[in-house]
Amino acid sequence: MVASPELDRSSPLRQAADAARHIARICFKTGPPRRLGVELEWTVHDVADPALRLDRERLRAALGPYSPTTIDSSSPAAPLRHGSAVTVEPGGQLEISTAPRASLAALIEATDADIAQVTDLLRAAGLVLGRTGIDPWRTPRAVVETPRYRAMRCVFDRQGQAGRTMMYSTAGLQICLDAGEPDQAAARWAAAHAVGPPLLAAFATAGRHAGRPTGWVSARMAAWLAIDPARTRPVWSPARPDADPVAAWTAYALAAPLLCLRTDGADWTPPAGVTFGDWIAGALPRPPTTDDLDYHLSTLFPVVRPRGYLEIRYLDAQPGRDWKLPLAVLAALFADPGTVARATALAAPVADRWRAAARYGLADPALARAAAGLLDLALAALPRLDLPGPLHEETTRAIRRRRAAAEGGPR
Numbered sequence: 001m002v003a004s005p006e007l008d009r010s011s012p013l014r015q016a017a018d019a020a021r022h023i024a025r026i027c028f029k030t031g032p033p034r035r036l037g038v039e040l041e042w043t044v045h046d047v048a049d050p051a052l053r054l055d056r057e058r059l060r061a062a063l064g065p066y067s068p069t070t071i072d073s074s075s076p077a078a079p080l081r082h083g084s085a086v087t088v089e090p091g092g093q094l095e096i097s098t099a100p101r102a103s104l105a106a107l108i109e110a111t112d113a114d115i116a117q118v119t120d121l122l123r124a125a126g127l128v129l130g131r132t133g134i135d136p137w138r139t140p141r142a143v144v145e146t147p148r149y150r151a152m153r154c155v156f157d158r159q160g161q162a163g164r165t166m167m168y169s170t171a172g173l174q175i176c177l178d179a180g181e182p183d184q185a186a187a188r189w190a191a192a193h194a195v196g197p198p199l200l201a202a203f204a205t206a207g208r209h210a211g212r213p214t215g216w217v218s219a220r221m222a223a224w225l226a227i228d229p230a231r232t233r234p235v236w237s238p239a240r241p242d243a244d245p246v247a248a249w250t251a252y253a254l255a256a257p258l259l260c261l262r263t264d265g266a267d268w269t270p271p272a273g274v275t276f277g278d279w280i281a282g283a284l285p286r287p288p289t290t291d292d293l294d295y296h297l298s299t300l301f302p303v304v305r306p307r308g309y310l311e312i313r314y315l316d317a318q319p320g321r322d323w324k325l326p327l328a329v330l331a332a333l334f335a336d337p338g339t340v341a342r343a344t345a346l347a348a349p350v351a352d353r354w355r356a357a358a359r360y361g362l363a364d365p366a367l368a369r370a371a372a373g374l375l376d377l378a379l380a381a382l383p384r385l386d387l388p389g390p391l392h393e394e395t396t397r398a399i400r401r402r403r404a405a406a407e408g409g410p411r
Contacts, residue, residue, distance in 0.1 A: 009294070012287040013280055019293055020250045027297070027306040028189075028246055030182045033334065035100040036107050037176035037309070038327055040115070041093050042317055043130035043169070044122065050130075051137035051211070054092040056144060062125035063088075066118075070144050080117050082110035090152075091168030092143030094118065094129065100176065100309075104331045104385045108324055115323075133171055133206030133220035133316025140168035140210075151260040151268035152299075155228075158272065162226030169209060170220040171317035175330050177310045184337055189245045191340045192304045193236040194347040195333060196314045197357040198370035202406055203326045204361045205316040217361035220316050224301065225355060231256045231300045238351040249306055254280070259299035262292075303354070314354075325402065328395045332381040333374065339381045346373040362406055372406040375399055 013019050044059060046052040060071045066086045067075040079085055083099035096114055101107035122128060130136075140161075142149070149167065156163020180188045204217035216222045224232050235252050236243070254277035258270035261284075271284075276296050279288045288296075297307075303314040315326050333343040350357075350370045362368045379399050387395060 009291040010289050012289055013293060014287055016254060016277060016280055019254060019276070019280060020246075022290055022293060023250045023253060023297070024246045026294070026308060027249055028179050028185060029308040030179050030185050033178035033180045033184075033188070034102055035178055035309075036104060036327070036331055037098050037100040038107065038111060038323070039095060039097045039172075039174040039176070039311075040111070040317070040323055041089065041095040041171040041173070043132075043135045043171050044092055044094050045128055045130055045137070047123070047126050047128045050128075053138065053141065054143055056092065058125060058127070059088065059092060059094075059143070062122050062127055063094075064121065066121070070146055080114040082114045084111070084114040086118070088144055089167070090142055090144050090149045091135070091140065091170075093171050094122075104328060105387050105391060108327070108391065111323075112321075130171060130317065131205070131319035132208070133204070133218060134165075134209045134214075134223075135169040135171075136208040137211055138169070140164045142168060147262075147266050147268040148260050150266070151270070154269045155257075155259050155272075159228055160226065162223045165209075166220075166223040166227060170206070170223055172220065172313060173203075173315040173317050173323055173326060175312045175315065175327055176307075177312065177330065177334055179306070179309055184340070186242075186245055187337065187340055187344070188334060189304070189306075189310065190236055190241055191334070191344045191347075192310050192312055193234055194238065194344045194351040195330075195374055196234075196303055196312075196347075197350050197353045198347055198367050198374055199326060199329065200314050200316075200354070201357040201361040201364065201367040202371040202375070202402055203315050203318065204358070205318060216359050217363075218316055218358040221314065221354070221358035225358060227301075228257070231259065232302060234352075234354070235302050235304065238348065245306065252302070253293075253297060253300060256296070256300055258296065260295070262295065322398070324395065325398045328382065328385070328387075329375065329378040329399065331385055332378040335381045335384045339377060342377055343374060346370055346377065362408075368406050372403055375403040375406060379403070 060067050065078045068087045071088050084096040087095045098111050179185045206218045206220040209219050235248050257275050260268045261270040274283050305311040347370050350366050356364050
């Protein structure tokens with residue numbers, strides 16, 4: 001994972017080796033694991049009638065100068081008071097992406113303040129943030145249209161309706177962890193994947209969509225699992241636990257079909273089935289550039305995505321203040337190499353059970369056992385995070401409640 005010299009972003013990529021060097025340089029930045037970040041996404045609803053269709057103009061007016069340019073081309077897109085960026089997803093979901101912080105306490109304090117600011121802006125317009133990982137009331141419907149989103153919809157429609165559900169109805173909680181020291185990065189990468197199914201089960205909130213039960217505890221993850229697996233399946237597999245992360249991610253990226261092909265026009269839909277590797281090999285009229293590769297990487301959506309840090313993408317949005325709980329659990333599980341190793345071992349029996357986790361959650365006995373073990377481990381490691389007393393006590397109580405839910409699952 002040694003950094004390579006930076007390529008000119010406009011330079012053509014004519015060999016897969018050039019792409020591999022660039023991916024190694026930008027996607028796994030190693031060093032002491034010191035920082036945390038979080039991205040919170042919510043559906044947005046009318047406070048009096050949550051099933052009412054969301055109007056883009058109403059959302060733009062509510063956000064004012066914090067509106068992203070996707071809904072207001074003249075907006076300054078100002079950051080929130082504590083630095084979070086505001087974006088709006090294709091179905092009108094609101095997302096805030098925090099600046100990274102050096103401690104869990106600092107991240108929670110800043111994020112709480114930015115959530116409060118967004119909540120106040122929406123409340124003044126009669127709007128409220130959702131509380132689950134998928135819209136419980138409305139069917140999928142586009143609110144924001146851009147060339148990227150239109151191309152995504154066109155490509156996903158080739159596979160069925162799951163892409164539209166994902167784009168227009170789902171809301172996730174993404175947690176960002178440093179990749180870690182060079183000798184620990186592979187272990188952290190493996191752990192981030194292995195603990196995914198039991199934590200997805202423990203924190204699933206997406207059982208009801210468009211006014212009816214879905215039969216899944218996380219219909220959000222069910223939608224992701226039904227989209228093209230070449231861009232959504234996990235990169236790491238317990239079948240090859242020691243595979244080099246950089247090599248695995250490089251192979252994944254080059255084998256994934258294009259989702260968008262940027263042009264000066266409004267139609268960014270790519271030819272069907274052309275992978276980035278094909279593009280390098282000459283499948284399209286012009287060769288790709290480093291900038292094209294960076295954009296392609298942004299269209300890959302595995303459950304853990306390397307972006308210099310590890311972006312953990314498998315958690316449903318949480319109700320109210322509960323967003324802090326999975327963040328604290330993951331921060332505790334990654335507090336030191338020993339805890340990372342124990343977490344991986346606890347999760348190993350269910351490390352590939354993504355579908356079962358999304359379908360049954362803690363009703364699956366093996367997933368419930370793994371989740372309970374991971375929550376116990378997080379409780380033991382929590383003191384190392386140096387949380388202020390009241391926050392430590394609040395977090396401990398919340399983890400214990402979730403632990404009791406896991407313990408209550410069938411055995």
